[in-house]
């Protein structure tokens with residue numbers, strides 16, 4: 001056993017590769033229907049609104065609001081033990097009402113978290129192979145509206 005366990009492996013599929021490649025490039029990419037313009041997350045093969053197969057990952061603004069959160073006190077994988085406690089959140093992306101993403105909120109004290117607060121994406125490299133999008137307070141980086 002190593003001192004610092006590796007993060008859980010992410011195995012991109014043809015459906016999800018754009019998301020992980022975007023994160024590695026510092027871009028939040030969300031699947032969008034090219035026929036009707038609907039953003040879709042989690043990625044799926046068919047647009048649930050118009051049934052088009054013409055779906056593709058598009059870069060979004062990275063702006064979001066906090067919809068719900070919880071503070072995790074127990075790690076589900078050894079990699080996360082050193083990160084406890086951490087915030088698991090559902091955020092609503094600015095591009096579309098109801099466009100939710102499950103993520104982490106970082107660098108915000110628990111007492112300062114409140115539903116509806118403005119967030120902005122940032123990226124965290126968990127390993128050389130894995131970068132994930134996480135969110136932080138928009139006010140903390142001067143991006144508040």
Ligand SMILES: [Zn+2]
Nearest residue numbers: 033036047050
């Ligand atoms: Zn559509």
